[in-house]
Amino acid sequence: MFLSIRGICPVFPSAGGCRVFLRATAWLVFAFSSVGLFAADLPPGRSEPLRVGVSPVFPPMVFKQGPELVGVEVDMARALGAYLGRTVVLVEVPWKDQIAALNDRRTDIIMSSMSVTEARRYVLSFSQPYFVVGQMALVRREDKNKYFMGFPLALKGPIGVIPATTGEFLIQRDYPKSKRLNCKDGEAGAQALIRKKAELFFADSTLIWYLAGMHAGDGLTVAPMALSEEQLAWAVRKSDDALLASVNTFITEARQNGTFLKVFQRWTSVGN
Numbered sequence: 687m688f689l690s691i692r693g694i695c696p697v698f699p700s701a702g703g704c705r706v707f708l709r710a711t712a713w714l715v716f717a718f719s720s721v722g723l724f725a726a727d728l729p730p731g732r733s734e735p736l737r738v739g740v741s742p743v744f745p746p747m748v749f750k751q752g753p754e755l756v757g758v759e760v761d762m763a764r765a766l767g768a769y770l771g772r773t774v775v776l777v778e779v780p781w782k783d784q785i786a787a788l789n790d791r792r793t794d795i796i797m798s799s800m801s802v803t804e805a806r807r808y809v810l811s812f813s814q815p816y817f818v819v820g821q822m823a824l825v826r827r828e829d830k831n832k833y834f835m836g837f838p839l840a841l842k843g844p845i846g847v848i849p850a851t852t853g854e855f856l857i858q859r860d861y862p863k864s865k866r867l868n869c870k871d872g873e874a875g876a877q878a879l880i881r882k883k884a885e886l887f888f889a890d891s892t893l894i895w896y897l898a899g900m901h902a903g904d905g906l907t908v909a910p911m912a913l914s915e916e917q918l919a920w921a922v923r924k925s926d927d928a929l930l931a932s933v934n935t936f937i938t939e940a941r942q943n944g945t946f947l948k949v950f951q952r953w954t955s956v957g958n
Contacts, residue, residue: 736772738763739793741781743848743871744889745896746953747799759797761949762940766797769936782850785809788923795929799890801852801916810921813933816946820912821853822894823886826879826905833886833909843867846875846887853888856914876901888913 740759742750748759755776767774779787784800787793789809801819802812825833843865847854857866867884869875875887876897887894891912898908922929940946 734772735775736763736767736770736795737775737777737793738767739777739779739784739787739796739798741779741784741798743781744799744893745872747890747892748797758949758953759799761952762946763797765940765945765949766795766933766936769939770932781848785921788921791923794922794926795933796921799892799918800921801890802919803852803855803916806921809924811924811926811930812919812921813930814937815917815919816937817892817918819890819892819916819918821856821888821914821916822891822912823888823909824876824879824894824897824906825886825909826882827907828905829885830907830909833911836911837909837913840864842885844878844884846878846884848872848875848889851889852914852916853890857888860913872897876904876906879906880904890918 740748740755740763742748742755742757744757744759746757748755748757750756755778760776763774763776777787777793779793779798781798784793784796784798785806788796796810800806802815806812823833823837841857841861841864844867845857845861845864846867846869847857848871849868854866857864867878869878869884869887872887872889872893875884875889878884879887880901886909887897894908898906920933922933
């Protein structure tokens with residue numbers, strides 16, 4: 687099993703702020719003990735740094751606190767590096783350039799809240815999934831009941847999305863006539879709602895619940911239903927079979943020894 691945050695109404699009892707997000711993340715099913723548990727012998731010829739591509743626009747998965755990169759993906763990248771015996775170098779990459787950076791060998795792995803899609807499978811090799819998310823909508827609280835039973839066949843815009851994300855792809859596919867508002871990150875999407883420049887903002891449920899908690903006092907909340915459900919995984923180059931195998935072994939061991947839960951507890955307070 688892997689971690690799950692889903693957009694089904696009974697899973698998320700109506701409440702405001704961070705408490706709702708924490709209830710949602712109670713569906714985590716990993717058992718983790720310590721990032722420091724991972725320490726592998728240095729494999730021959732594999733002492734070069736592990737360059738991890740991150741786009742810090744997806745809190746609590748990967749974002750910035752001041753100048754520092756933080757979040758679930760950052761902690762897991764360091765745990766993976768310790769497991770492989772390789773120094774981790776976090777490489778900031780604009781989200782739309784992540785695949786190009788990987789295939790141009792500017793990075794070795796993408797660990798940035800990337801969902802598995804068939805289109806991406808053609809150009810990347812994905813690890814086994816470690817998390818399940820849904821595409822969900824952040825809305826103004828007074829509009830929440832409009833979407834209680836789901837989303838209408840025609841969504842009134844503008845609809846906020848982060849370019850080149852699964853959220854944007856789904857809106858393009860399912861609501862091609864709706865006007866879209868490109869937002870550089872989740873905070874920009876939240877501000878667009880507060881200022882009434884957008885009617886909804888779509889993104890991964892992890893980001894949407896985080897923003898709902900951060901902006902509960904600004905009158906923002908989560909629409910009850912998810913637009914989709916997809917798996918999150920890490921991605922390597924098609925040719926890098928050895929790294930992929932090591933990453934999959936790391937994920938399997940992490941599920942068994944407690945690391946994922948420890949990291950998610952740090953960033954979501956699950957079980958605290």
